[in-house]
Amino acid sequence: MSLLDVNNLTVKFDTPEGIACPVDNISFTIEENQVVCIVGESGCGKSITARSLLRIVPTPPGRIARGEIKFSSQHGPVDIAQLDSNGETMRSIRGNEIAMIFQEPMTSLNPAYTIGNQISESIILHQKASRREAWKKSIEMLELVGIPSPAQRVHEYPHQFSGGMRQRVMIAIALSCRPALLIADEPTTALDVTVQAQVLDLLSKLRQENRMSVLFITHDLGVVAQIADVILVMYLGKIVEKGTSEDIFFKARHPYTRGLLDAIPSLSATQRKRLVPIEGSVPSSIDLPPGCGFASRCHLATSRCFEETPEMTSVSFTHEASCWNMPARESGDSVRPERNADS
Amino acid sequence: MISYLIRRLALAVPTFIGITIIVFGLMHMAPGNIVDFYMAANSEAIVDAERIRQLEEEIGVNKPIYVQYAKWLGRVLVLDLGVSFETHRAISTELYDRLGATVSLFFFGHIIGWPLSIAIGVLSAMKPNSWIDHLGRSVALIGLSMPAFWIGAMLILVFSVELGMFPSGGSVSSSMSDSSTLGYLLDKGWHLVLPAITVTVRTMAITMRVARAELLEVLRKDYIVTARSKGLTETVVLVKHALRNSLISVITLIALSMGSILSGAIMTETIFSWPGVGRYLVHAVNVRDYPVVMAITLLVSIIVIFSNLLADICYTWLNPRIRYN
Known part of the structure; x- marks a missing residue:
């Protein structure tokens, strides 16, 4: 147990x-x-x-x-x-x-x-x-x-x-x-x-x-990368993605997690890449509309996202995410958190 | 700490002198002196102008005010409060006879009232919007809205005149002189109830409200969450971690309100014909018994200054960040 x-x-x-x-x-x-x-x-x-x-x-x-x-x-x-x-x-x-x-x-x-x-x-x-x-x-x-x-x-x-x-x-x-x-x-x-x-x-x-x-x-994702065995990404009271450090940092599937990773500045980045912010702000958790909580800020959102709440679905043995439009992500283009890159 | 206390006491000396100058000046600005009051009180007595001058010379009220003040101050510095103009008895003896009544009123009023109001404040803060909170706040609002003389008069009207439960004045029944000690004490307590309530209601109301507000504030602090996360019982969290931190404001309030508490005592003693120092002060002002007024002024200012000093000492115990160096 x-x-x-x-x-x-x-x-x-x-x-x-x-x-x-x-x-x-x-x-x-x-x-x-x-x-x-x-x-x-x-x-x-x-x-x-x-x-x-x-x-x-x-x-x-x-x-x-x-x-x-x-x-x-x-x-x-x-x-x-x-x-x-x-x-x-x-x-x-x-x-x-x-x-x-x-x-x-x-x-x-x-x-x-x-x-x-x-x-x-x-x-x-x-x-x-x-x-x-x-x-x-x-x-x-x-x-x-x-x-x-x-x-x-x-x-x-x-x-x-x-x-x-x-x-x-x-x-x-x-x-x-x-x-x-x-x-x-x-x-x-x-x-x-x-x-x-x-x-x-x-x-x-x-x-x-x-x-x-x-x-x-x-x-602080830098801290997370240093210590975590398992990572739970929360958004608006829900766990939207769950996985090992590797799952989250290299194979993130939920647009919110990917947004978080894209917003980390990197000292080692070779090209001058602009940070990508997540647009909008967190809606109030009182009287939430149906559908996915992240839909209003998500660039991948479809009409289904505003109507039905996605369930956690298994991506791999250790990895779960809740999104209707999970994009595939290649492990090569991931953003490494800074602290990890330094140490 | 010791050097701080010495410095504070040294600073109190000019304060004392300032207070006495102001009170002395105000007393002499009021028309008439004690001789005029004798004359007015005994209008049938025929006293010639020569005798009046002689009397004024005797007690020194015909001298310039600064001479009178200097003489008075000189006596006080050797701890001699002087002699009452009216009774020709030593003022220390006169005060000693009346201090007991005032102290018992203070004791049964405030020494019971303060902890009680803090306790009600704590209960209200623990359960905001419960019946005890609403009751406490309503009573506090009523207590704050009424001046002491009105509360006293209403208490007399309801509890002595209408219901006959308590005496309307005095500190002991005349029939009690030959009774046992226990009966005597019970009779004294019975006389104390209404004046004690009158003297403390307003202070209790304010103390309760401040204790409640301050405790609610402290209960929101992070270290209260820490205390709870240790697994302590609610009582320990409340008494050990919250109450002590909330008491600073209550202590400040009590120390600052010392002056108004004493003036409230004067009012209450007058309404209930309580044979204490406050009523004696009113009488002394009326007959222009200057030395008595000055002696009581001195006593009150000493109490106020010392209670504030005591509050400062309490702070260092309540909050270790406060250190006097």
């Missing part, structure tokens, strides 16, 4: 303007020790998907309307979608078996408590450790994530740390209980490029050491 098995997950938000559906009937699995990346632009439902897995989407307005989230917990399989979001079972999974790090390291730590207090809080809660043991463990965790002189810094407050250091602290908190799955919600977006690389390296290293699965959410 997979570590996490999401089937037909649908999340709805009741807003004054109507019912929005930021996550619409998505399915994916995460195997043990696997890195799954969700890629997509702002508002496509990546973060809501991630937060639904931990049941930290505020209710109301958010609710899981349909679907299951099967998780192989230490205490046997559970369906997270059915759990009480504040119940004991959910709380024992949250922060313990599934941990999460966030986009904004500057605001994700509580300014009123020391770093040590905030790391040991999880350890005391989930591992029934004493305050003293948890504090010792906190220092070890800080050392593990590469913070210099951890024994002193553990007494300091978040404002005494830089952004990159705070993200390391967040990683230390998330990993303190050795979770089976780490959800990383754009953990490098708010960081400088050099710091991004350091944090990514740290995450990959810790992942291998701990044999941990990672659900990595980002809009």
Whole structure:
């Protein structure tokens, strides 16, 4: 059985303007020790998907309307979608078996408590450790994530740390209980490029050491190319394409994925090629018209695309996409993401 | 921190002097002095002009104002509040007799009112648009819309005149002098209910609204999501992670409203014939008992300045980013 098995997950938000559906009937699995990346632009439902897995989407307005989230917990399989979001079972999974790090390291730590207090809080809660043991463990965790002189810094407050250091602290908190799955919600977006690389390296290293699965959410395809085993491309609450790095980067079938790849600047490009933007903007997810969500921005759209919603269809054993007019794509003309080309 | 406190206390000295000069000046601008009030009160007494001059000389009200002020300040600097013009007793003794009543009013009003209003604010913020939220906000709106003297008068009208549940004034029943200690205390508590409500309703309303708004703001912060994602219970998230960060505004509000709280006490004590410092101040102003007015002014300004200092110290505990160096 997979570590996490999401089937037909649908999340709805009741807003004054109507019912929005930021996550619409998505399915994916995460195997043990696997890195799954969700890629997509702002508002496509990546973060809501991630937060639904931990049941930290505020209710109301958010609710899981349909679907299951099967998780192989230490205490046997559970369906997270059915759990009480504040119940004991959910709380024992949250922060313990599934941990999460966030986009904004500057605001994700509580300014009123020391770093040590905030790391040991999880350890005391989930591992029934004493305050003293948890504090010792906190220092070890800080050392593990590469913070210099951890024994002193553990007494300091978040404002005494830089952004990159705070993200390391967040990683230390998330990993303190050795979770089976780490959800990383754009953990490098708010960081400088050099710091991004350091944090990514740290995450990959810790992942291998701990044999941990990672659900990595980002809009940075360069990052994805570096770490992903499986890539899910999301658009308007739906997964439009799913495949391995090679499937997505070299054999992309969905026009949206191809659009994303064409919009990546390349340092190594020999001819002066203009970047191709995806025209238009994401429509509101309230009262969506029928048909494919991407149809209004798609240069391949036909009348069928505005009437019927395409299902996920298998392209190869590892590769699926949902489009009525899937163009064939030769592997030769693909756009290589920059970071991949450099390394 | 210590040097900061010393600096703040040193800065308080000019503030004290400024306040006393203003109050002293205002008092003397009001027409008449205590001798005139004696004369008016005892109109049948025949006192010749020579005797009046003699009396004014005795208490020093015929001197130029700066001389009077300098004399008063000189006494205060050696911690002597002086003697009441009216009763010729030491003002410290007069205040001591009345301070207990005011302190008990403050205690039963605000020391209960503040935590209670913060608690209601927290409950409202936890469940916005629930019945407790609506109830709290409606009561707050009513409390804010009515001045203290009106609330006091209405409470007397409804609960003492119409329903006869509580006394309309005073701090103890006259029949209680020979009763047991417990009976005496119960009687005191019974007298306290209406004045305590009157003195605290407005402050409670504002505190509640600020606590609610501030907590709602903090609950939207990223670190609250982090706290929830750790698997903490809602209570821990709320009390440990949210409440402490939202208290700064509440503390600021309480410290800043200290002045209006004390003036509210004056109003309440007058309405309920409460034998406290506030009512004594009103009486002293009426009979132009200058030293008493000045002594109470000094007391109030000390309380206001110290409560603001206390708030500054609280900030460093609530938010470690605030350090005074």
